[in-house]
Amino acid sequence: MGTLWIRHADVIALDAAGTIHHDADLLIVDGRIAAIGRLPDDTQADEVIDAAGHAALPGFFNAHTHAPMTFERGWAEDLPFPRWLNEKIWVAESALTPDDVYWGAALAACEMIRSGTVAFNDHYFYMDRVAEVVEQSGMKAQLTWCTFGIGDDKEIGPGADAQLAFSWEWRGAADGRIRTCLGPHSPYVCPPAFLSRVVDLAAQHDLPIHLHVAESREQVDNSRQRHGMTPVEQLNALGVFDHPTIAAHCLAVTGEDRAILAEKGVFVVRTPVTYMKLAMPVNHVTDLAAAGISLALGSDGPASNATMDMLDILRQQVWLEKYLREDPEALPGDTALRMATQTGARAMGFGESGVLAEGRPADLILIDLDRPHLRPRHDLIANLVHSAQGADVTHVIADGRLLMRDRELLTLDEERILYEAEQRAFRMVNQNMNQVRQYEA
Ligand SMILES: [Zn+2]
Known part of the structure; x- marks a missing residue:
């Protein structure tokens, strides 16, 4: 070398x-x-x-993202969260192809490298195509197929077995630059039996878990009604936190939840720009830190954040916490720099970085x-x-x-990537809009 x-x-x-x-x-x-x-x-x-x-x-470690969502950047703006998700994002993604994922992730890689990110924690679909981008770009990543479960026996997406096959195929690839984990979407779309299966696979194959947790008070209320527990309590009861876990968001958690997350060593990743842009109520990161929880930062998908610039994200995190606390001493810059680098690295299993x-x-x-x-x-x-x-x-x-x-950029053909990604993004959105017109007709 x-x-x-x-x-x-x-x-x-x-x-x-x-x-x-x-x-x-x-x-x-x-x-x-x-x-x-x-x-x-x-x-x-x-x-x-x-x-x-x-x-x-x-270098920065972007600890929670959906990199190929560069395709929806700037296409679903100024909408409330349910409409943003149901009318735009999930409909567009129904037209997604593996090649789209490749070019969307390649576009993200250009942007990430240009703004100083060396590694990202990606949770999406057709992840073998994202792995190709990691291999070619020279970046590091922890990757997982996002999987859903509906009902106790129906799995959407590749299913737990295919997810596991991906994890095995790519674990340690690209000279150890690629790590893999299991990626159930969240407790609100994955029923307990599905999550238990993920826990069994994590135990059998020694894999970490990356999922979305407690993004809103409504999710917590629904979880209490359905399971008699908060999402954090439920995941703990199912044994998810007995494995190294990255929990994105945790915006609505109780004091007991915080104690569980701290005791189990769960890494919580915050994506502050998404919260502000989609006007999502947030709790204080300093309460999570005070409970002893390790906090990292991420961009979330570029459809909600609009950029993957970690310098911008860490700055927004610092400002948001100062503003919410009405306290300019709330979150010092040095702490945010560590969240964006070394804590993200530890969360993703690159603990020496x-x-x-x-x-x-x-x-x-x-x-x-x-x-x-x-x-x-x-x-x-x-x-x-x-x-x-x-x-x-x-x-x-x-x-x-x-x-x-x-x-x-030394590892990626940026000019070609910008062209291909934009053409394909236009095509995906148009296909999607044609579908919407058919539904309406
Ligand atoms: Zn996310």
């Missing part, structure tokens, strides 16, 4: 001490960080990057600080959290491999 020598960067380590190495070098050997500090001028490397005027920091230190995987990005909106540099963390944009990212490195150099 060779050696890469990054010179003169301000290295934000995100270690326990919050170290920033000013004007430092990073030496990357065979995919890992071999040294941080000032290296001798006669250091040998296959490639040297002069990073003067740049910050180096861990998210910290720049010797021996760690070289999953990192460079951000150009020579930009008007990033001067003066009183406080590097404050500038990154409150002022930096995805477009300020110049270099992206995953496992020591450059995926973007000086804003040029």
